Amino acid sequence: MSYLSHFLEFFSLETLDVRLFPPADAARKQNIIKKASPVSRWKTTEFKFYLGVFAVVVPLMWYTAMTASNEHNPNYPRFAHLLSDGWMFGRKVDNSDQQYRFFRNNIPLLFGLVILHSILRRVVTPLLRIPKRSYFDFGFGVIFLFAIHGVNSFRISIHLTVNYLIGKYVKSPKVALWATWAYGLSTLFINHHFRTVPFGIDIIDHGFKGIVERWDVFYNITLLRMLSFNLDFLEKKREGENLLKPVTGGSHELKDLSAKGQKGEKPKEVLKFVDLDDRQRLKAPLPLSEYNVVNYLAYITYTPLFIAGPIITFNDYLYQSNYQQVSSVKDYRRTFIYFLRFLFCVFVMEFLLHFMYVVAVSKTKAWHGDTPFQISMIGLFNLNIIWLKLLIPWRLFRFWSLLDGIDPPENMIRCMDNNYSALQFWRAWHRSYNKWIIRYIYVPLGGGGKYRIVNSLFVFSFVAIWHDIELRLLMWGWLVVLFLMPEIIAIAIFKRFEGNWWYRYLSGIGAVGNIWMMMIANLFGFCLGQDGTVALLKEMFNTYNGIQFTILASGCLFVASQVMFELREAEMRKGINVKC
Known part of the structure; x- marks a missing residue:
């Protein structure tokens, strides 16, 4: 195999997640x-x-982003105070993003925790003869919850308790379903306004607050797990109380007691509880007895995925934990390659933070006098850094989970710049969250049927509120839905011409419009804000240089779209279609 083939294999979809393999069905x-x-x-x-x-x-593009944000730019004094001493070539580092700074500064602690957790799993389980993996997860998770949030874990426990009681003890499944959603969403508002309200109990108000005092920062991920447990449990109840119980003497077979034969006969059907794929695991035929408080807390506090995910549903977690580990976690070569890709992304991020101070520029709005090309590159590389600051923690936590024997979905399967469709972009960005949204919100609302736009509006409203209780993000969510409409309409009109030679070029023109709209929506929501986005648009359409830049940039985006089309064609020639 040539060096180029090794290089392409290293960066291929298949090395990220076995879910991205070609279908087993020929x-x-x-x-x-x-x-x-x-x-x-x-x-x-x-x-x-x-x-x-x-x-x-x-x-x-790289050169322009660097000149627009480094020490040679006239605006440098406005953002220099946000820079700190770096380790690359004597340069300063832009460590001004609070979210990534917390992760970056605590990488040694996180790796220590990965090693400690892995050793304890392998030592304590046989020593104490722990019969189920979830029991270890329960014990370690409760200790970890207190270590990370201290007495504030009591506040989280209130939400966990109320949610569990709703799911288990509200008799009407419909009422329980609505109550689960109502309480889950209300906790976001409760935490936003009352997270520091004192209880009047000294040990809780003034006791040890843990490594991370802001307990609500990680709560949003916890909420998804809370909802998943209740919704999976209620789904089982709706399916006829799930009359599935383990066959005597076999932990991997379940006898379907509802499939009764004639009097005196054994049940007709025995379900093989092994080798379920990722879709089947979403509805794994777990006995109702598995939906208990120990498994609930083990799932909620599962340490490798507690802080930021990726998201894995309760059914999937418990199947992999207590019934059948998937083959991918036993392939240590794959896991090692995955770890190398994680390290590669870390070094790319470090290079960007040492040579492009675009985050600091964005925070101080230090783009006075910059050209439209420079402002757009400040925004674009800001978006790339946002992508990386999410990808890097997610890949570390997923690597930890793979080491521990649980395979959650990969969250980022495309480079942020390798997207031309708004619809497909959301399938690749935070993929496990997207899968969660589809399973628990989009499909129950009717999916992509008659009310596709309305359903999308509900979805992105939830996404915005879940991210933060802030009007700007809610407007961002609605803006995304607005920008989905041209693509949906265009596909409906032109899809029938797909076999024509010119269809690829027409699609490229549509892709250019999509990319501009996605960039503007995300620049407004996460990077430049209203002032920066308005400044960019004014420069683009109100000045000669701006119009010239817009035309040239659109041409470059057309070229990029054709390359992206061919990348996906190459994947499809191997039998891979991830639809994003």
């Missing part, structure tokens, strides 16, 4: 392959030109 795989163009376009004159554009424009 017929499904062939159907995907048939949809792809049979011949690669990489060696055509058209794509040689595109790669030439990449060779010129991408370095220029």
Whole structure:
């Protein structure tokens, strides 16, 4: 295998998650392959030109972002105070993002915790003869919860208790369902306004507050697990009390007692409780007895995924924990390659923070006198840093979980810049959260049917509120839905022309519009804010240089879209279609 092949394999989708493999079903795989163009376009004159554009424009983008945000820019004194001493080539580092700074400064502590947890799992389990993995998770998780949040874990425990009582003891499944959602959403507002309200009990108000005093920062992820437990449990109850019990003498087979034969006969059906794929695990046929308080708390406080996920549903977690580990966690070569990709992303992030101070520029709005190209690169690389600051912790925590024998979904399967569709972008960004949204909100509301836009509005309103109780983010959520509509309408009108030679170029034009809209929505919501976004738009459309930049940038985005199309075609020729 050539060095290029090794390089491409290292960065391939398949090294991230076995869920991204071609389908095991040969017929499904062939159907995907048939949809792809049979011949690669990489060696055509058209794509040689595109790669030439990449060779010129991408370095220029990096250079422009650096000159717009480093010490040679006239605005440097406005944001220099946010920089600190770095370790690369004697340069300063932009460690001004509070969220990533917390993670970056605590990486040694996190790696120590990974080692400690892994050793204890392997020593304590056989020593104490712990019969189920979830029992260890329960014990370690409760201790970890107190260590990280101290007496504030009492506040979390109130929410956990109320949620559990609603799911288990409200007799009407419909009432329990509505109560679960109502209480879950209300906790976001309660925490926002009353997270520091004193109880009047000295030990709680003034006791040890843990490593992270802001207990509500991690609560949003905890809420998803709370909801997942209740919703999975209520789904089982709706399916006829789930009359499935373990077969005597076999922990991996379940006898379906509802499939009764004639009098005196054994039940007709025995369900094999092994080798369920990721979709089947969402509805794993767990006995109702498994939905107990110990498994609930083990799942909620599962340490590798407690802080930030990725999200795994209760059914999936318990299946992997107590019934059948999936094969991917036993492939240590895959896990090691995954760890190397994590390290690669860390070093890319460190390079950006040492050579592009775009976060500090954004915080101080220090873009006075910059060209539209410079402002757009400040925004674009800000978005890349946001992507990386989420990807890096998620990959560390997923690596930890893989080491521990649980395989959650990969959260980021595409580079942020490798997106041209708003619809597909949300399938790749925070993928485990997207899967959670689809399972518990989008599909129950009706999915992509008659009320697709209304359902999307509900989804992104929840996403915005879940991220933060802030009007700006709620407006961002609605703006995203607004920007989805042109793509949905265009697909409905032009999909029938897919077989025509010009369809790829028309799609490229649509992709350019999509990319601009996605960038503007996310720059407004997460990077430049209203002032910066308005300044960028004014420069783009009110000045000669701005209009010239907009035209050239749109041309470059068209080239990028064609390359992205071909990357996905290459995946489909291997039988892979991740629909994003």
